[in-house]
Amino acid sequence: MKADPKGVLTGEHYLDGDHACAEGGLAAGCRFFAGYPITPSTEVAERIAERFPMVGGIFIQMEDELASMCALIGASWAGAKSMSVTSGPGFSLMMENLGLAAMMETPCVLVNVQRGGPSTGLPTLPGQADMMQARWGSHGDYEIIAISPSSPQECFDFVIDAFNLSEQWRVPVLVMTDECVGHMTEKVVIPPAYEIEVVPRRYTTLPPSEYLPYRPDPDMVPQMIKAGDGYRIHTTGLTHDERGYPVMSAECQEQLVRRLVEKIRLHADQIIRFEEDEIEDADVVVVSYGISSRVAVRAIALARKEGIKVGHLRLIVVWPFPEKRIHELAKKIKAFVVVEINYGQMVYEVERCAHGQAEAILVPHGGGWVHDPADILEKIKEAAR
Secondary structure, rough: OEEEEOOOEEEEEEEEHHHHHHHHHHHOOOEEEEEEOOOOOOOHHHHHHHHHHHHOEEEEEEHHHHHHHHHHHHHHHOOOEEEEEEEEHHHHHHHHHHHHHHHHHEEEEEEEEEEEOOOOEEEEEEOOOOOHHHHHHHOOOOOOEOOOOOOHHHHHHHHHHHHHHHHOOOOOOEEEEEEEHOOOOEEEEOOHHHHHHOOOOOOOOOOOOOOOOEEOOOOOEEEEEEOOOOOOOOOOOOOEEEOOOOOOOHHHHHHHHHHHHHHOOOOOHHHHEEEOOOOOOOOOEEEOOOOHHHHHHHHHHHHOOOOEEEEEEOOOOOOOOOOHHHHHHHOOEEEEEEEOOOOOOHHHHHHHHHHHOOOEEOOOOOOOOOHHHHHHHHHHHHHHH
């Protein structure tokens, strides 16, 4: 391994997506990992366990996924950039403490290498059926950010982005990859550390006598401190005031939870990312994310050869959802064709945001493998009629 003096790899490497996620975490400054082995995500943990001694990181295999998520929260409040990885059933177990992280405004990153479900399902084969769970899996009102890579290179890049977003907005950020992307091996270019943008934690400069843990800055995000630095900390999953103290009232709930929601919703335009191709003259737009985007490219090329005007909208940040762009496109096209490895999840967001101005047609797949491009092509033809 070619590594810089701090132990971070540089140069060109052939890595699978799981290992690239691990390297992205290291490059972003992650120095605490807590997790529990689960297929097909275990390779992320194995790589980090191998690499952390080179960078001074702490790796803990916890007793389960509930404890793993708790450990991330504690480590983050102690000053570490923290990360975990899971799949399917483990993701379900993490939901309660994902909500705790959202309520405590704890920056951390969780990678979900999706597989076929429900329950134990298909541990070694791909799925994309955790997308709505990513957004709504914990109870109550809150907002998270989720990002979806389609290659090992993007696994590296997007994990860095996830850490940066988590620090900027003080939310848990999810990297929603899948077994195909996690286990495919491709060239991954890792630039020198000085070329990688890393967002630092928003530590307060106020003295302890003036600091309140949940008093927000103008962008609605509070400054943080590190446990042990001489500041009094009270943080809880209960509804709390700016001191962090529990307050059981509708007024405090309104003030706190509205801010948790609006700090993301009101800044969604700064967070949302997507890629477009051949949209300008399109009558039909294919919407996809993750591994399904790579399969959709072939179907779109075949449709174009047959004279069908079809474009491609690839979701990169999937939550928050690009509502405005879908609405804009719906006014100009006949239909959206939504490609995802499930029986309908993000397609309902497309349908909602289209406001009835364009049809949303799902190309479903139950999991276990990727779509046949011919099936996507058939739906494109149906949409173009």
